[in-house]
Every structure is written in structure tokens, then in C-alpha cells.
Amino acid sequence: MMSDMPGLNLAEGGRDSARLVRVWDPLVRVIHWSVLLGVLLNAVITDPEGDLHEIVGYAILGLVVLRLVWGFLGVQTARFTAFPPNPRAALAHAGEILRGDRSVHLSHNPLGALMAYNIWATLIVICISGIMMGTVRFFGVEWVEELHELAFNWLMVSVVLHVGGVVLDQRRTGVALVKAMITGIKNIPDGISTK
Amino acid sequence: MKKRIFETLWPGDADVRRAKILTAMIIVQVLCATFFLIDVVLDFDAGGHPTHLALETFVAVVLCLGIWVLMIELRALLVRMEQARQGLRVARGELAQVIDSFFDRWGLTSAERDVGLLILKGFDNENIARIRGRAVGTVRAQSASIYAKAGVDGRAQLISVFFEELLANDPPTGDARQAASL
Numbered sequence: 001m002m003s004d005m006p007g008l009n010l011a012e013g014g015r016d017s018a019r020l021v022r023v024w025d026p027l028v029r030v031i032h033w034s035v036l037l038g039v040l041l042n043a044v045i046t047d048p049e050g051d052l053h054e055i056v057g058y059a060i061l062g063l064v065v066l067r068l069v070w071g072f073l074g075v076q077t078a079r080f081t082a083f084p085p086n087p088r089a090a091l092a093h094a095g096e097i098l099r100g101d102r103s104v105h106l107s108h109n110p111l112g113a114l115m116a117y118n119i120w121a122t123l124i125v126i127c128i129s130g131i132m133m134g135t136v137r138f139f140g141v142e143w144v145e146e147l148h149e150l151a152f153n154w155l156m157v158s159v160v161l162h163v164g165g166v167v168l169d170q171r172r173t174g175v176a177l178v179k180a181m182i183t184g185i186k187n188i189p190d191g192i193s194t195k
Numbered sequence: 196m197k198k199r200i201f202e203t204l205w206p207g208d209a210d211v212r213r214a215k216i217l218t219a220m221i222i223v224q225v226l227c228a229t230f231f232l233i234d235v236v237l238d239f240d241a242g243g244h245p246t247h248l249a250l251e252t253f254v255a256v257v258l259c260l261g262i263w264v265l266m267i268e269l270r271a272l273l274v275r276m277e278q279a280r281q282g283l284r285v286a287r288g289e290l291a292q293v294i295d296s297f298f299d300r301w302g303l304t305s306a307e308r309d310v311g312l313l314i315l316k317g318f319d320n321e322n323i324a325r326i327r328g329r330a331v332g333t334v335r336a337q338s339a340s341i342y343a344k345a346g347v348d349g350r351a352q353l354i355s356v357f358f359e360e361l362l363a364n365d366p367p368t369g370d371a372r373q374a375a376s377l
Contacts, residue, residue, distance in 0.1 A: 026218040027218050062228065066222070137240060
């Protein structure tokens, strides 16, 4: 290598030197933060009986469906094939973490992938049950309302787990994940291999 | 003309700008399509007029097709940008090899290599001294030694050595390649 000084290696992509990898495309990032904004609005600010609550809910549904379509049409790291829902891989990954493995997954890691699918499914359940509550056919039907609230509570549990997972993974690998979801670039530290 | 105004208003990489615009268009259209589709569903639920419903459904489907096209465009653009970056990375790697081989050939010490690299990156002696935590005098002596070993007059000539190598029409001089592959 030319130089051992940090930040001076000209040849990017050397196997185990510090490097920047573009992982999240703009669509994934905008959807992620817009959905967060929408969920915050509807959980905290809007009146559940009001029009705004409905409109924000529609927007969230549209964004989640867009993300799912992008999972088929999109670029490599956004595709479902990059992070298939695989409970066995998730368990294996949990084992690796416990054994002190510090490798970085360029898309979602297997545990994070399960959480992503879980949150998308939960959001869709919340949105659909919410829309049903406004229809003539299901207006005032009890199980629909209960489903809406139950799914919302599960979403809150999921969000806490999601944020916890991000914090833990950031500690484990040293990759600034929140920053990566803002800039799209994962900054992979020295001596960490990628999958 | 139009393009120029746009570029002054929003400077930067044209492809990055295009990707941002496409992303924004996709998001906005998806929101429109969602409201439209849900309106169709709710109208259907409330027993709306069939012709009106058919028209609304048609418009919604066309809107969705438009979004589909935009998404394909965005993907193509992002893939192209990634390929361009990869090309740049390869070029950078080759430049690094060329630099490496010249430094090898001149027999620079490891401190001189670091200083030489910083010179090529455009830092002046004061800044190099600060980065490396050495006295300016030391760096000045090291750069003088680099120029002497390379047989050049100074900074500008040192940099032109590498440009000459990269711009040369004939295949790279044998020893540069050999040194790099060693």
C-alpha cells in the first residue's frame, strides 16, 4: 500500500481498509423518513377522528406500497433479493453477533430485514383497517377498530426494537447507520469485512 | 438557455440532480395515485355512478403506469451513476499504481512517499508539516530530496511526470508496469 496514514489510500475498495459504500438510493431514504414523519404525525398530533389523520394515513399507505414495488423494480440494495425474509439466517446472524463477529451487511442485516418486513406489514394492516373504519360497510365494526389499535401498539413496540437494533449495530460495527439512511453512504471502518 | 438558468439555480452533478428530481416526482405522483385510488374504492363503497367510476379507475391506472415508467428511469439512472463511479474507482486505482511504481523506481523512503503523495494532492509544505506533525524545515528537506531523486525542478514538474504517463498515447513504459506488478 502507498501509505498507512488514514484517509490517504488512493485505491478505494481495498478489502479491509476504511471505505465509503453507497448503499441506500434516494427513493429508499425519502420513503423511510417520510413514513417516520407520517407515523409521528398520526400517533401524536392529528385528531384520530379528523380528516388530516385520514390523509396522512393514505400517504403512509402509498409510500409503503411504493417501497414494496421498489423492492422488485429497484436497484440492488433496495431489492428483496438483497435481504430475503429468512428467520434461519436471522438466528445465525444473532449467533454471530453473540460470538463477536463484526462483519457488515451492505443492505439490511438478516435481523434488520425481518424488522423491515414486520414494520411494512404492520403499517399496511394499520392503514387498511383505518380505511375500512371509514367505509359504509365496516363503519363502527368493533373488530376493525380493535385491529387498528392493536396493530398500532405493535408498531410502537417494533419501532422501539428497530431503534434499539440500529443503536446496537452501530456500536457493534462502528458504521453510522442513521447517517447512512440520511446520506445513503455507509462508512465502513478499518478492518471490517462486508457481506 | 433554460438548462443554464436551472444549473445556476441548482449547481452540482447533473445526474445527482436528475435522480433527486425523479425521486421527488415519483413520491408526489404516488401520493396523488394513492388518494385517487382510495377515492375510487370509497366511491365504489358508497355506490357511485358506474361511468364515473370507470373513468376514475382508468385515470388511476394510467397514473400508476406513469409512476412505473419513472421508477424504471430512476433505476437506470442510478445504475449508470454507479457504473461511472466504478470506472472512476478503476482509474483511481490505476493512478495509484502509476504513482506507486514511480515512487518505487525513485527509491523514496516511506516518509518521502507520504510527503510526495501530499504534494501530488496539492498541499503546500506548511500544511504537509501540520498534517504529519513535523517541522516545516523537515518537510522542505524531504520534498527537496524527492525532487532530486525524481530529477525534477519542483512541484509542478513532479506532478507533470504523472500526467505525462497517463496522457501518453503509446502503451505504458515497461518499467512502470513491471514495478507496479511486483
